[in-house]
Amino acid sequence: MRSAKRLDGIELSLIRQINALATPFSVNLGIGEPNLEPDETLRDMARRAATTSWRYSPNAGSLPLRKRLGDAFGVDPKSEICVTAGTEEGLYAIFQAYVGEGDEVLVPDPGFVSYATLARLCGATVRTYELEPPSWTLDALNITDKTKLIVVNSPSNPLGAVLDEEALDAIAATGCLVVADEIYRELWYDAPPPSMLGRGANVLVVGGMSKSHGMTGLRLGWILGSAELMAPIVTAHQYIATCASVFSQALTEAIFADAEWNTQWLERVRAQFRTQREAALYAIRRELEAEIEPPAGAFYAFVPVPLCGTVDFAKALATDAAVLVIPGAAFGKRGEGFVRISFAANVEEIGTGIERIGRYLRGSGR
Numbered sequence: 414m415r416s417a418k419r420l421d422g423i424e425l426s427l428i429r430q431i432n433a434l435a436t437p438f439s440v441n442l443g444i445g446e447p448n449l450e451p452d453e454t455l456r457d458m459a460r461r462a463a464t465t466s467w468r469y470s471p472n473a474g475s476l477p478l479r480k481r482l483g484d485a486f487g488v489d490p491k492s493e494i495c496v497t498a499g500t501e502e503g504l505y506a507i508f509q510a511y512v513g514e515g516d517e518v519l520v521p522d523p524g525f526v527s528y529a530t531l532a533r534l535c536g537a538t539v540r541t542y543e544l545e546p547p548s549w550t551l552d553a554l555n556i557t558d559k560t561k562l563i564v565v566n567s568p569s570n571p572l573g574a575v576l577d578e579e580a581l582d583a584i585a586a587t588g589c590l591v592v593a594d595e596i597y598r599e600l601w602y603d604a605p606p607p608s609m610l611g612r613g614a615n616v617l618v619v620g621g622m623s624k625s626h627g628m629t630g631l632r633l634g635w636i637l638g639s640a641e642l643m644a645p646i647v648t649a650h651q652y653i654a655t656c657a658s659v660f661s662q663a664l665t666e667a668i669f670a671d672a673e674w675n676t677q678w679l680e681r682v683r684a685q686f687r688t689q690r691e692a693a694l695y696a697i698r699r700e701l702e703a704e705i706e707p708p709a710g711a712f713y714a715f716v717p718v719p720l721c722g723t724v725d726f727a728k729a730l731a732t733d734a735a736v737l738v739i740p741g742a743a744f745g746k747r748g749e750g751f752v753r754i755s756f757a758a759n760v761e762e763i764g765t766g767i768e769r770i771g772r773y774l775r776g777s778g779r
Contacts, residue, residue: 419534426526427724427743434731440758440766443737445570447600447712447757448689449627449682454674462663470496470659472651473643474635478662481669482635486610486618492640495647496662498654499632500596500621504531506653507592507617507636508562510645512537516561519554522745523571523715525594528564529745537561543747547706549574549715554587562590568597568606571744571753572715573708575606585612590642593618596634597711599625599679602687606710614639617646622665624711625679633661686712686756692763693756700771712757715741715748719774723752734773736766 432444451459473479474496483490497503504527512518514536520528522541529539538559543552549572554563565584567576584591593609595618610618621634634657636646656662668675690707693714697703703716720726723740730736739755741748756763 423530423533428526428739431727431731431737431739434728435737436735438735440736440762440769442754442758442766443739445755446629447624447627448759451627458667459664462660462667465659465663467659470656470662472656473647474657475662478666481666485669486637488637489640493637493643495636495643495650496657497634497636497650498657499623500594500619500634501527502654503619503634503636506646506650508532508535509649511590512562515559517557517559519560519563521564521566523741523748524745525566525570526743541745544572551576551580554584556587556589560589562592563587564592564594565609566594568600568710570597570711571713571739573711573713575709578607581607581609581612585609585616588615591616595620597624600683600686600712601710602690603709610637617642625682626668631658631661633657633665689756689760689763692760693754693767696764696767700767712755714754714756715751716754717751721750723749727752730770730773734769736769
C-alpha cells in the first residue's frame with residue numbers, strides 16, 4: 414500500500430534519527446527536553462488536577478484556563494485563545510487552517526525542523542530568510558506576492574538567539590500572516606525577550622508549558638490571536654485533537670492561579686539553566702576551542718565545528734564517542750558546519766559530553 418503523496422520525501426527528523434542511536438552509555442546533549450523535576454507543590458497540583466472531570470472540554474479549551482491565560486497575556490479568553498495538545502499540534506492546526514497549494518511559507522534558516530515540513534504537508538512552497546552569525550540577526554525577508562505565512566521563533570531553537578523589537582516590527586509590518594513560536598519565551602538569561610504579541614492583527618503567537626515547566630509529555634500549548642484569525646484554527650483543531658488533555662488543562666490552570674509559586678518556579682528554572690549554560694560555554698571554549706556568543710534564551714548552543722558533513726559527524730559521535738548532538742544541517746542549509754548542543758543536562762554530563770566531542774576531534778586529526 415503506497416503512502417499518500419504528501420509524505421513523499423518526508424521522514425523522521427534528524428533529531429529523532431540521532432536520538433535513536435542512544436545507548437545506556439550515551440551522554441545525551443541532543444534532545445530538546447528540559448531537565449526539570451516537579452517540586453512538591455507542582456506534584457500536589459497534579460494530584461488535584463487528576464481528580465477533575467475527565468470529560469471533553471470545549472474545543473478551544475476550558476473557559477477557566479482560558480480566563481487565566483487571558484489575564485496573563487491580555488487577550489479575550491472567549492475568542493482569542495485556543496488551547497492545544499502541545500505547540501506542535503497548535504502549529505499543525507494553524508497550517509491546516511491557512512496554508513494551501515500555491516502558497517509560500519517563509520521560515521528561518523537556521524530554524525526548527527517542523528516549520529518547513531508542516532508547509533510541505535500542506536502543498537506549499539518553502540522559502541527561507543537568513544539569520545546571520547555570530548548574533549544570528551535577521552538579514553532580509555525576501556517577501557513575494559505568494560508569501561502567505563512567515564514563521565518566527567524567538568528565543569530560537571537551535572540558536573538560543575533572540576530577535577529584537579526592530580526585527581519583530583519589520584516582520585509584522587509585512588502584512589503576511591505571522592506565526593510566532595514562543596515556546597522558549599520564559600527561558601531567558603539577561604532580560605525577558607520581546608514578544609510578537611500585540612504587533613498587529615495579522616499575528617498569531619504559539620506558546621505552552623513543555624519547556625518552562627518540564628511538561629513535555631503532557632502536551633499542553635496555546636495559540637493567541639484575533640477572533641477573526643482564531644475561528645478557522647479552532648475548527649481545524651477540533652478535527653485534529655477535539656480538545657487538549659483535560660488533566661493537562663486543569664494542571665496548567667492551577668499553575669497560573671498560583672502566581673507567587675509560578676514566579677518563584679520560573680526564577681529557579683532560569684537560575685538552573687544559567688548554571689548549565691555557563692558550564693557548556695566553559696567546556697566549549699576548553700575542549701572545542703570555540704568562542705560563541707552566549708545564548709540569550711532557550712537551552713541550546715550552536716557551535717561551529719572544523720569540518721563539513723555534520724550529519725556524518727553527529728552519527729559518528731553517537732556511535733564512536735557515545736555522545737549525542739544534533740547536526741546543524743537538520744536546521745537548514747546555513748546550519749551546515751555547526752552542531753546543536755543542548756545544555757538541558759546536569760553540569761557533570763555537560764562537561765563529560767563536550768569533553769568526548771573534543772577528544773574525538775583531536776583523535777580524528779581534525
